Amino acid sequence: MNRQIICALDTPHLDEAIATVRRLKDHVGAFKIGHALTLPNGLEVVERLRDAGADRIFLDLKFHDIPNSVALAVREAAKHGVWMMTVHITGGPHMMAAAAEQARAFGEETRPLLVGVSVLTSLDQHFLTEHLGINRELEEHMVQLSKLAIENELDGVVCSAHEIKSIRAAIGPRGVIVTPGIRLAQGDTHDQKRVGDPGQALADGADYLVIGRALASSPDIEQTMAQLGMTR
């Protein structure tokens, strides 16, 4: 079991998600669900996955709206007892503060952790510069947005393996860093642009690693965890 690994359940099929939870619950610390699973099945999937053995559920719906709408969404999602949730940092300071206030209303022990998303791991510098017209370096952009997230009461941020060190230096030891886009050296990068090695990501300061396809499609989980260097 490695409690720092979060397995992404990217499927619309609840039966498949439940089977993956049963297969991996003794190997990983949490399971992440998003739109693919919740849109066809509703947020009741949280209870169903918990019944299957998923103690910690990360609801990755990446809320991005005006403060009032995001606050309402966070409150409704938190009622399901999820462990972690995502909001977009570019929703702005008022939106993040409103989300954090709602999460905190559920009590320190049971409230969800809120982490902020800035530049998705499927994007690169070219997109940022050419299509969004942002002229600073992607890493610097993410450092500034990550600082904004912590200043506005989020618990942490999502970033790729490329930015962990500089974001950790900027937000300090207490901010939670969650890193998707984790791949083996020779692994298929799929639709991800900014990928990294699991051991290096943890050494650089990530608290949690999100791994989807490599785990969910693994025919031999013991072997895949060993290849990832994640058996401790």
Ligand SMILES: O=c1ccn([C@@H]2O[C@H](COP(=O)(O)O)[C@@H](O)[C@H]2O)c(=O)[nH]1
């Ligand atoms: O910037 C981001 C934010 C979230 N994700 C999510 O992580 C997993 C990655 O899946 P893989 O199969 O390991 O690529 C997926 O659920 C994304 O929604 C991300 O990849 N990048």
